[in-house]
Amino acid sequence: MTGAGTASVHASAVLVGDRAVLIRGASGAGKSRLAFDLILAGRAGQIPPAVLVGDDRVYLEQSGGQLVVRPARELAGLIEVRGLGIFSCDFAPQAVVGLVVDLAAPDAERLPPPEALRVPIYGIELPRIPAGIGIFPLPLVIAALTMTAISSSARPSDDCPKGIGNHISPTLATE
Numbered sequence: 001m002t003g004a005g006t007a008s009v010h011a012s013a014v015l016v017g018d019r020a021v022l023i024r025g026a027s028g029a030g031k032s033r034l035a036f037d038l039i040l041a042g043r044a045g046q047i048p049p050a051v052l053v054g055d056d057r058v059y060l061e062q063s064g065g066q067l068v069v070r071p072a073r074e075l076a077g078l079i080e081v082r083g084l085g086i087f088s089c090d091f092a093p094q095a096v097v098g099l100v101v102d103l104a105a106p107d108a109e110r111l112p113p114p115e116a117l118r119v120p121i122y123g124i125e126l127p128r129i130p131a132g133i134g135i136f137p138l139p140l141v142i143a144a145l146t147m148t149a150i151s152s153s154a155r156p157s158d159d160c161p162k163g164i165g166n167h168i169s170p171t172l173a174t175e
Contacts, residue, residue, distance in 0.1 A: 006059045006060065006061040006070075007059065007060050007061075008057060008058075008059055008072065009024070009057070009058060009059075009060055010024075010027070010056065010057060011023055011024045011025075011031065011054075011056075011057075011058050012031040012032060012034070012035040012052075012053075012054060012055045012056060012058065013035070013052075013053035013054050013058050013069045013071075013095065013097070014035050014038040014039060014050050014051065014052055014053060015050065015051050015052075015053050015092040015095040016038060016042060016047055016048055016049075016050045016145055017047075017048030017049070017050075017145075018048075018096075018098075019095070019096055019097065019098025019099065020053055020069050020092075020095035020096060020097045020098060020099075021038060021097075021098070021099045021100075021101060021141060021145075022058075022060075022067075022069060022097045022099070022100045022101070022126075023035060023101045023103065024100065024101065024102050024103065025102065025103030025104050026103075026104060029103040029104045030103050030137070031055070031056070031103060032055050032056065032079060032080040032081070032082065033082060034101065034103070034137050034138060034141070035052060035055055035079060036079060036081060037138045038050045038138070038141065039051065039052060039079075039089070041138065041142060046142055046146075047142055047145050047146060048145075051089075051090050051091060051092050052071075052077070052079055052089055052090065052091045052092070053069050053070070053071055053091060053092045053094070053095050054069065054070070054071030054072060054075060054076065054091070055071075055075060055078060055079040055080060056072075056075060056080065057071075057072040057075055058070065058071055058072060059071075059072065060097075060121065060122065061122075062122040062123065062124060065124065066096045066097075066124065067096065067097040067121055067122060067124045067126065068094055068095070068096055068097070069094065069095055069096075069097050070093065070094045071091055071093070076091055076093075077089060077090070077091045097121075097126060098126070098127070099126065099127050099128075099129070099141070099144060099145070100119050100121070100126050100127070100128045100129070101128070101129045101131060101137060101140075101141055102119075102128060102129070102130050102131065103131050103137060104131070104132070104133045105130035105131055105132060107130050108130040108131055108132030108133075108135065109130075109132075112130060116128070116130055117129070117130075127144065129141060129144055
């Protein structure tokens, strides 16, 4: 679908639960790999069920104050598994984006400032993960999808009683 107000972008997207993870990055940055890893994590129960929206090229559109992602028609249901080839898989025809992951992000930091964790796309402010070169992004995405869901604060470190944000709640391991 390429109606008015849509833009084709070089990205992949996976619907996780009821929101999509939009994965951006240069060619070879690992977009397809992260998409496939998210699908596998959904099957393993690490995150809610996950299904491909699109790999390599997707369409973005602002609709009703939300960012909607759709697969490119000619690539719908196809995903690259590096070293094995192109495979067919189930896919969602559209989804609302809830998280943006930027691979090989030049502004990635160990403890990024709050402004680096948000990105506006078509006027819609979205949570963002800037993943640096050499960083395996799956654990970051799983943490964002699961840990922030149980936190009511704007920044996960706000929940830290010591105020330094580098420890895990003792109840987390037993839940």
